[in-house]
Amino acid sequence: MLAYLIRRLVLIIPTLLGIMVINFVIVQAAPGGPVELMIARIKGTAIEATARVSGSVGGEVSGAGAGQSADVSSKYRGARGLDPELVHQLEKLYGFDKPPTERFLLMMKNYLVFDFGNSFFQDRPVINLMLDKLPVSISLGLWTTLLVYFISIPLGIAKAVRDGSAFDVWSSFVVIIGYAIPGFLFAILLIVLFAGGSFFDWFPLRGLTSDNWQQLSWTAAITDYFWHLTLPIVSLLIGSFAGLTMLTKNSFLDEINKQYVVTARAKGLSSQRVLYGHVFRNAMLIVIAGLPAAFVGILFTGALLVEVIFSLDGLGLLGFDAAINRDYPIMFGTLYMYTLIGLLLNLISDLTYMLVDPRIDFASREV
Numbered sequence: 001m002l003a004y005l006i007r008r009l010v011l012i013i014p015t016l017l018g019i020m021v022i023n024f025v026i027v028q029a030a031p032g033g034p035v036e037l038m039i040a041r042i043k044g045t046a047i048e049a050t051a052r053v054s055g056s057v058g059g060e061v062s063g064a065g066a067g068q069s070a071d072v073s074s075k076y077r078g079a080r081g082l083d084p085e086l087v088h089q090l091e092k093l094y095g096f097d098k099p100p101t102e103r104f105l106l107m108m109k110n111y112l113v114f115d116f117g118n119s120f121f122q123d124r125p126v127i128n129l130m131l132d133k134l135p136v137s138i139s140l141g142l143w144t145t146l147l148v149y150f151i152s153i154p155l156g157i158a159k160a161v162r163d164g165s166a167f168d169v170w171s172s173f174v175v176i177i178g179y180a181i182p183g184f185l186f187a188i189l190l191i192v193l194f195a196g197g198s199f200f201d202w203f204p205l206r207g208l209t210s211d212n213w214q215q216l217s218w219t220a221a222i223t224d225y226f227w228h229l230t231l232p233i234v235s236l237l238i239g240s241f242a243g244l245t246m247l248t249k250n251s252f253l254d255e256i257n258k259q260y261v262v263t264a265r266a267k268g269l270s271s272q273r274v275l276y277g278h279v280f281r282n283a284m285l286i287v288i289a290g291l292p293a294a295f296v297g298i299l300f301t302g303a304l305l306v307e308v309i310f311s312l313d314g315l316g317l318l319g320f321d322a323a324i325n326r327d328y329p330i331m332f333g334t335l336y337m338y339t340l341i342g343l344l345l346n347l348i349s350d351l352t353y354m355l356v357d358p359r360i361d362f363a364s365r366e367v
Helices: 002-029 034-044 046-056 066-074 085-092 099-112 124-159 166-180 183-194 218-256 259-266 272-290 292-302 304-309 317-325 330-354
Strands: none
Touching: 002 099, 046 330, 066 304, 099 124, 124 166, 124 218, 124 272, 124 292, 124 304, 124 317, 124 330, 166 218, 183 218, 183 304, 218 272, 218 292, 218 304, 292 330, 304 317, 317 330
16 A cells, blocks of 8 residues: 555646646747736836836846847737837746746746745735635635535435435436536526625625634634634535535445345344445445546635625636736636645545545555
8 A cells, every 4th residue: 555655646747747848838838928017018008118127126127128029029929119118027027038948947837846936916925815715716606515514415415315205306407506507607596696786785795704713712613603604605515516416326326225224124234234334335426526627626626606706715716817918827726725735635645545445455556
């Protein structure tokens, strides 16, 4: 098992590198970029923007000849009519005065020590921005994932045991509704119903905590925290629990119909003993395999629109704004962290297999 663990850890390196290379090439090939975006801003508010850029690059523009600067300006859409030396300084400011290969190697060298640089447009270290947003995303992802599993697994088992019954039929109706209604649409419905829309004003509309949260007692602070989280988590639950419930049900149905279950029942074992002593550990393998994907999906992607709707300033919203604004340090920094966390969670998922079913031998497996 130790050898398998080492192989998987080593495999993370080329996998992470490959994902970063592919996304770096795609971003470089995509039209637009931070230089073009700043050029557009300068042309919209020429005097103020030029002053800000000149100040940010540290003062006087110098060193570029007219012919060389004209070539630099011609590379960017909308640069015609601007001072070519200013465009050259923008390139230097955003690191585009270096070849793409050199920029990528320098970026990955810094990422090895989790140095993601500074945001192009927020003028703050990316790691600090990520740490500021992390509590919101962790709160949404962790509590939603826990509730999804605590609801879906017992419900899926109950549906499998009572397959075809009235309980299975009406609970399937609820699951179908969960599939059909997107989380963000359900979030809007919750706001209309319970956050001062047209009916009740029971829950806050925005934020993770109240403005006076730090002055509250610890019991009031915990209550206030979950009070703000209630509607966002419920809106995320509606779609997430549906898929996992049906996965659990189908997995248990598949195991219940196998020959070893019939044999165990023929030997006189009780239904509970057969279900939880034999079926459970086999049926739960596929459910556990989906845990990393479920957590990463809720933490980094599924909560994006919910964060926007409830004004929750988390990592999803940070990455989305960075993509819109071509803020490459944030884009690649968040991508690096998302990918690394996802790969590590997949490894943890494989190791969890052994806890559920000790018959799995990692030592004899190939990566």
